[in-house]
Amino acid sequence: MLSDTTTANDLPIACDPNALTTEQSERWMIVGKQMYQSIQEVRELANGYAFRLPSDAATLMIVAEDLSMERLCCPFLLFTLEITPAGGPLWLSFTGPEGTKEFLRFSFEEASLLNEAVARAAGFNVSAGKNIDSVETAVEMTYRINERTAKANGSDNE
């Protein structure tokens, strides 16, 4: 939780998988994977990415559950979910301070979260992407992405 004087810009560009309980991590393995697999299109933003999702109530609830967990482990991210009029698509964007976009790109390239065709269409190099088949794998991968982001940004995020 952010203190009154801490802003997202002060936070390291890193996710802390230990911010979730074991039960939450196990639940994310189902909900998170389901949400990312349902993404139909990825758009690059100046400070992150936007994802188009199916416009149904079930997807909306899945997104809410995913965000309720992701916000705990990735407090530097700003999540914006736009539900467009007349049953139009859902657009979910992940944005944040400098380095956020690299973090997200590394995440989608390291982990096979997105549908492969969608990921390739977005320009992600997913040839070495690994399947997240356990909470342990997810944790290991998160630390690797954190380190990669820290190196890319020339900082020492842990």
Added chain:
Amino acid sequence: MSDTQNASLEQVIACNPAAIDPANRPDHEVTAKEIFSRVTILEVKEMANGYGFRLPLETSMLHKVTAFVANERLCCPFFTFTLVIGEQFWLELSGTQEVKDYIKAEIVTALETDNFPTFDELQSAYTAATSATTQ
């Protein structure tokens, strides 16, 4: 119904509560009251195209708001709903100027007076609005 009548109906800025599954209406009414209460709403901001409502940044509230939006978008299809989750949690309702005026009248003012329309009142307003545009 003619194309002209269809076009008119599409432009009606009035919520049609009958668009929500009858089985979901009681829960929706309860959820709407929980969210749009002077106790829950921490701040209201006017935007160029609508209004934003700041809510407690809690997992339970996030789930409530999402459930609310899942139904509300059926009866008010002219709204754009935006959930912003960061250091704060905002629910933004936006659209055209006419939509903004509707939000002001039906939600912001109701919040100030703590006097939200009932299901029947909303339905009557919708029926009146659609009748007016098709005549």
